[in-house]
Amino acid sequence: MEAAATTKKKKKVHTDLKPKMHNNAVRPTRADRAFQVTVDIFMVLILIVIAVPIWSTVTLSFRPNTYIGSYLEGMFLPVWDWSPDAYKALLGNNGFLMAFSNSLKILVGGVISALILTIPLAYVMSVKTLPGRKILTTLVLIPYIFDVGMIPAYLLVQNIGLMNHLAAVFLPGAISTYNVIIMRQFFDGIPGELKESARIDGCSEVQILIRIIMPLSKAIIMTIGLYYGVSFWNNFFNAMLYIQDSNLNPLPILLRNILMAAGMNEYVEVSAFGNAPIEAIKAASVFMSAIPMVIAYPFIQKYFTKGTLAGSVKG
Amino acid sequence: MSKTVSKSPEIAEFSRRHNVSPSRVKVVKNASGEELLMIKPSLGREILRHKDVYLLLLIPIVFYFIFKYVPIFNAQIAFKNFRARDGVLGSQWVGFQNFIDFFNSFYFWELLRNTVFYSIGKIVISLPLSIILAIAIYECTHRVLRKVVQTLAYLPHFLSWVIMYGVLFALLSPSSGIINDIIKLFGGTPVDFLSSVKAFPWVVLLSDAWKEMGWSAIIFIAALMGIDVSLFEAAMVEGANSWQRVRYITLPSIKPVIVTVLLLKLGTILDAGFNQMYMLYSPQVYSVADIIDTWVYRQGLLQFEFSLATAVGLFKGAIGMILVLVSNKLVQRVSEGSSLF
Structure with missing residues (x-):
């Protein structure tokens, strides 16, 4: 009950970052007004700086084949002149659809295995009475602090025969120590009395984790799950190292191949995209790769402030 | 008056009375601060009790x-002359030869310089920017503007660098990028930002700032929301204007963060x-773009110099470990509870 009440309170704080001051006796001076104007101007500037590159990519992706103006003018092309050719071409292309489905497989497989591995590890690390807990914590931290680089990891994947499997893209990143630490910090904050009373009622640790801890930790599990999801969806490096079969290429690899193709003729897959302009194809594939992130984003945003707060600043 | 029993004679007496070794007697404090003695359960029984946790x-x-x-184990090839058919264990030991080769090579200083340059450059540009952004978001009174900026500023963090490359290309391309369109509009000559040795470092630093400043601001926004608003009110009554309040209250309050x-x-x-x-660089700009990691990748996985590349990775890992441990110790001193481990 208490937890629910505090989250409600937090939400209220969130809608208004700086609490209203109660003292209205002091009139704002000229310096104060100048300050507010400066803040507003800065905010608008930031808005422009962030929005322009995104907007230019969006307009570029809808550029019709007949367009002959510059990129700059293209940003102000009226919506009724936009053409969906590039998107039609992408969605009708087998290579693109295959890459998209490979990426989805990596995303789903990755998030599931990451959570199955991360939650129990973080939970066990937060059981304060556990003999050997210090040793466990040290064992978990050593590889995190001492990073031996990419070649030894490459040899491992090669030796255990994961080469050319989609699992090679997500398994090496399926436990992120940083995420384990954040999750453990959250578990540490759950009052011990809850677990103790469940233990007296005869619950096993597994039952406690599933019935008591996990329902209380929805926010952090969502946050960490989404962190993992983003990292798997965006993962380019592992796919580049471990996937050679072009039928298994995930989206970031295909996207890079499309982007690096300077002209239509250089890249076979690009020439299969019909009559849409190559620049539009590039921009549209950028946008399509970002779409799952953009869709998931409002949900991420809802959780991540809470999640990062739990992980970074206490109190 | 709280009674203190944490003296060794009492522990000895207690352990004798209950017939347990003194090392198993634990001092615990109860709710009213009184110290009590307790017998710790034996290790074997504790382990048995936690068997389902294990x-x-x-x-x-x-x-x-x-x-x-296993990768840490594999890292031994840094001290070997690794050959694929001999495997990790079967390859010949060569001692520190790979490290010596690396330290003596001309690219050692270049790689180190580039790596440190980009790390520090990113801190110098992004940190002040994200602090200013956090303060602006905190102080902004237009709710809609604030919400829109917050939403948009966090978004690029979730885009991969492959996507970022696509966005940057549309912006910077010499033939048709928007920035070069503007340069041409004012009569200048177009610049190929991504292959010019002069412009490339700026592209790296500024694109990183563009991508991460909103995300880095979150932690500062959280710190700002923790400031007691009565401090601002008191300063206002004392005649401090908004600028002075930022200077003397806001910044000192978030200094530990x-x-x-x-x-x-x-x-x-x-x-x-x-x-x-990896996404942005090209051979034309290697001299200012090559960092330790990109070099390890090219040397190891493209040139198959596994041992040399591993030695460099290990060198980086060892220095990195020392830096992380030191910075973590310092963080513990600055603000307790926010260190990573």
């Missing part, structure tokens, strides 16, 4: 061992951002 650990720990500890973030970033100074560099 069971829970089984899969993660096996996984952790394979994916985190700023220092913490700075220290944690210094701990990872040898990570200059592989993904970004």
Whole structure:
């Protein structure tokens, strides 16, 4: 009950970052007004700086084949002149659809295995009475602090025969120590009395984790799950190292191949995209790769402030 | 008056009375601060009691061992002359030869310089920017403007560098990029930002700032929301204007968080951002773009110099470990509870 009440309170704080001051006796001076104007101007500037590159990519992706103006003018092309050719071409292309489905497989497989591995590890690390807990914590931290680089990891994947499997893209990143630490910090904050009373009622640790801890930790599990999801969806490096079969290429690899193709003729897959302009194809594939992130984003945003707060600043 | 029993004679007496070894007697404080003596359960029984906890650990720990500890074991090839058909164990030991080769090579200083340059440059540009952005978001009174800026500013963090490259290309391309359109509009000559040695470092630093400043601001916004508003009110009554309030209240209040973030970033100074560099760089700009990680990748996985590349990776890992441990110690001193471990 208490937890629910505090989250409600937090939400209220969130809608208004700086609490209203109660003292209205002091009139704002000229310096104060100048300050507010400066803040507003800065905010608008930031808005422009962030929005322009995104907007230019969006307009570029809808550029019709007949367009002959510059990129700059293209940003102000009226919506009724936009053409969906590039998107039609992408969605009708087998290579693109295959890459998209490979990426989805990596995303789903990755998030599931990451959570199955991360939650129990973080939970066990937060059981304060556990003999050997210090040793466990040290064992978990050593590889995190001492990073031996990419070649030894490459040899491992090669030796255990994961080469050319989609699992090679997500398994090496399926436990992120940083995420384990954040999750453990959250578990540490759950009052011990809850677990103790469940233990007296005869619950096993597994039952406690599933019935008591996990329902209380929805926010952090969502946050960490989404962190993992983003990292798997965006993962380019592992796919580049471990996937050679072009039928298994995930989206970031295909996207890079499309982007690096300077002209239509250089890249076979690009020439299969019909009559849409190559620049539009590039921009549209950028946008399509970002779409799952953009869709998931409002949900991420809802959780991540809470999640990062739990992980970074206490109190 | 609280009674203190944490003296050794009392512990000895207690252990004799209950017939247990003194090492198993524990001093605990109860709710009213009184110290009591308690017998710790024996280790064997404790382990038995937690057997299902250990069971829970089984899969993660096996996984952790394979994916985190086997690479550490494999790292021994840094001291060997690795040949694929001999395997990790069968290859010949060569001592520190790979390290010596690396330290004596001309690219050693260039790689180190580039790596440190980009790490520090990113801190110098992004940290002040994200602090200013956090303060602006905090002080902004237009709710809609604030919401829109917050939403948009966090978004680029979730885009991969492959996507970022696509966005940057549309912006910077010499033939048709928007920035060159503007340069041409004012009569200048177009610049090929991504292959010019002069412009490239700025592209790296500024694109990183563009991508991450909103995300880095979150931690500062959280710190700002923790400031007691009565401090501002008191300052207002004393006649401090908004600028002075930022200078004398806001900034000092979030100083511990700023220092913490700075220290944690210094701990990872040898990570200059592989993904970004790999997407943006090209052979024309290697002299200013090649960082340790990109070099390790090319040398190891494209040239198959596994041992040399591993030695360089190990060198980076060892320095990185020292930096992380030191910065973590310092963070603990600055603000307790915000260190990573």
